[in-house]
Amino acid sequence: MNRTGLFIALGIAFVVGLVFGIYPELDLKLAALFYDPATKSFPLKQNTLAAFARDGAMWIAWGFVVPAIVALVAKFVRPDRPLMISGRAIIFLVVTLFLSAGVLTNFTFKSYWGRPRPVVVTEFNGPEQFVAWWDPRGSCDRNCSFFSGEGATAFWTFAPAALTPPAWRPLAYAAATMFGVVTSGLRMAFGGHFFTDVAAAGLVTFVVIWLAYAYIYRWPWTRLSDERIDAALTRRAWPLFRFLRRRRKRAVEANPAE
Secondary structure (H helix, E strand, O other): OOHHHHHHHHHHHHHHHHHHHHOOHHHHHHHHOOOEOOOOEOHHHHOHHHHHHHHHHHHHHHHHHHHHHHHHHHHHHOOOOOOOOOHHHHHHHHHHHHHHHHHHHHHHHHHHOOOOOHHHEHHHOOOEOOOOOOOOOOOOOOOOOOOOHHHHHHHOOHHHHHOOOOOOHHHHHHHHHHHHHHHHHHHHHOOOOOHHHHHHHHHHHHHHHHHHHHHHHHOOOOOOOHHHHHHHHHHHHHHHHHHHHHHHHHHHHHOOOO
């Protein structure tokens, strides 16, 4: 998560955005690689193994954030105990996934950027007109094509990769990149997204993770500490914990036989 990585991501975003903005038909040509004109369908969409791989990829991605969520819930249940894992790691993982795969994808772009998916455009035997990635005026009403939620979730694995030991970090980044590319490739093969949909998902997610990592771990004026996060969560959870503990105590006093 250094500046070089950010410059590379922004450079790729500029090139992809420019090229596919000038030549939007490239999106159709790449999608056509997975389309069968004879059956007028995307055949891999019916493949059981491919569908299992798609679902499995999401389970793997979510598996990386489950420990952080469990530790956060446990802290609110028992604020008198220290966090089970690093407070910074909890905030970093939960917030980046929430922003990239949640807020920016499903609650923002996919809800208001009306780009139809490949499977429903006229070039692939669908009823709707194709639009370029930069055009939000498509005919899709909801859960639209730009940009890919599953792609964002897969590329979010850059976040746990950023927390690996420095010696393992290059390998972790390579694995996260491959995981995101393969998962995004499946979405294209199913006719669910164009190339620019998954490319935008990966690039936006990377930038979100880069900024969050800098804010939490790198920039001196914003850098957080595990101790501060633990103390802040304790303050938030303590009133409810104290209230419930008093209720349990009164319940036991009222029913001593129980």
